[in-house]
Amino acid sequence: MSLLSAARAALRVYAAGAAVIVAQLLRRCLGGFVEPVFPPQPERVAIVTGGTDGIGYATAKRLARLGMTVIIAGNNKVRAQEAVKKIKEETLNDKVEFLYCNLASMGSIQQFAQAFKKKKLPLHVLVNNAGVMMVPQRTMTVDGFEEHIGLNYLGHFLLTNLLLDALKDSGRPGCTARVVTVSSATHYVGELDLDDLHSSSSYSPHAAYAQSKLALVLFSYHLQALLDAQGCPVTANVVDPGVVNTDLYRHVFWGTRLVKKIFGWWFFKTPDEGAWTSVYAAVTPELEGVGGRYLYNEKETKSLEVTYDLKLQRQLWARSCSMTGVLDVTQEVFSR
Numbered sequence: 001m002s003l004l005s006a007a008r009a010a011l012r013v014y015a016a017g018a019a020v021i022v023a024q025l026l027r028r029c030l031g032g033f034v035e036p037v038f039p040p041q042p043e044r045v046a047i048v049t050g051g052t053d054g055i056g057y058a059t060a061k062r063l064a065r066l067g068m069t070v071i072i073a074g075n076n077k078v079r080a081q082e083a084v085k086k087i088k089e090e091t092l093n094d095k096v097e098f099l100y101c102n103l104a105s106m107g108s109i110q111q112f113a114q115a116f117k118k119k120k121l122p123l124h125v126l127v128n129n130a131g132v133m134m135v136p137q138r139t140m141t142v143d144g145f146e147e148h149i150g151l152n153y154l155g156h157f158l159l160t161n162l163l164l165d166a167l168k169d170s171g172r173p174g175c176t177a178r179v180v181t182v183s184s185a186t187h188y189v190g191e192l193d194l195d196d197l198h199s200s201s202s203y204s205p206h207a208a209y210a211q212s213k214l215a216l217v218l219f220s221y222h223l224q225a226l227l228d229a230q231g232c233p234v235t236a237n238v239v240d241p242g243v244v245n246t247d248l249y250r251h252v253f254w255g256t257r258l259v260k261k262i263f264g265w266w267f268f269k270t271p272d273e274g275a276w277t278s279v280y281a282a283v284t285p286e287l288e289g290v291g292g293r294y295l296y297n298e299k300e301t302k303s304l305e306v307t308y309d310l311k312l313q314r315q316l317w318a319r320s321c322s323m324t325g326v327l328d329v330t331q332e333v334f335s336r
């Protein structure tokens with residue numbers, strides 16, 4: 001990627017963020033964000049990736065408050081112990097635990113899935129939330145994938161596929177299991193380079209992040225199409241949390257970090273507000289049996305036009321299967 005294209009990618013990502021911030025500011029001025037109310041979910045089990053911090057922590061806490069059994073999947077044991085203790089204390093729900101899962105390692109994801117299955121628990125909700133943003137230097141995962149596409153996208157692709165049988169076994173018509181995947185408004189400015197998903201020819205942290213978030217939208221839509229074709233009681237939706245005051249911004253330009261520090265309380269959503277759409281997708285009766293939607297501020301909205309391109313969805317799915325060793329059943333399922 002030339003210097004010019006990298007600058008263009010950065011400008012596009014910042015413009016996407018700025019547009020969301022203006023919309024959030026307007027909403028704050030016009031009455032703010034109204035906390036949604038959800039029904040209790042005492043019998044249901046959820047996994048939340050990246051549930052130790054930020055939006056994931058707020059999501060895990062809200063699900064625990066609704067009475068769910070919550071498993072936090074993450075790669076930071078110390079943060080996880082604190083998070084589990086705090087959630088238990090604040091929600092008075094003891095059914096919260098941590099299971100180690102480094103999404104930047106396919107081996108670790110496989111071990112996580114095995115450890116979860118050993119527990120013989122059902123699985124009703126999988127929240128694919130963890131992520132990294134704008135890592136300055138091109139960094140590789142354990143398996144040699146560029147970190148944004150490897151962790152944010154391929155990690156969740158593999159995890160979801162490994163847990164799909166548990167979700168299918170736990171869902172029932174009228175009470176479907178749900179896959180909730182956290183994307184971002186940056187997907188609107190993302191470009192998918194199927195010939196160079198790992199940015200090996202040149203690297204832009206902004207383009208790499210936006211690409212990973214675009215891939216997650218395409219993934220969710222194709223997953224829903226496969227689930228529909230198989231008649232499975234599982235839905236897959238994708239959520240956009242808005243611009244949220246978390247540590248995700250640790251790598252952004254220092255000027256942006258300064259603005260966030262001073263005005264974050266006003267411009268940004270709180271992590272709790274940022275979690276509402278994930279929780280909505282995970283539990284609201286309004287979405288019973290409804291999948292393949294892009295959700296923002298607890299409402300359906302349109303994602304980038306190219307995300308509805310069925311051929312691109314299939315191509316990305318096939319490429320992801322070959323990179324992660326997942327069996328691609330697309331052809332078989334659609335030719336039945």
Ligand SMILES: NC(=O)c1ccc[n+]([C@@H]2O[C@H](COP(=O)([O-])OP(=O)(O)OC[C@H]3O[C@@H](n4cnc5c(N)ncnc54)[C@H](O)[C@@H]3O)[C@@H](O)[C@H]2O)c1
Nearest residue numbers: 050053054055075102103104129130131184243244246248
């Ligand atoms: N904060 C925002 O404004 C914003 C906007 C749009 C989308 N998002 C998305 O929301 C999600 C949560 O982000 P956040 O803002 O809460 O950021 P955060 O940095 O507070 O949390 C990210 C979480 O991901 C986990 N994680 C990172 N690397 C991991 C790995 N290798 N294995 C397992 N877990 C790992 C971290 O431990 C942490 O719990 C991300 O997918 C992000 O892209 C955030």
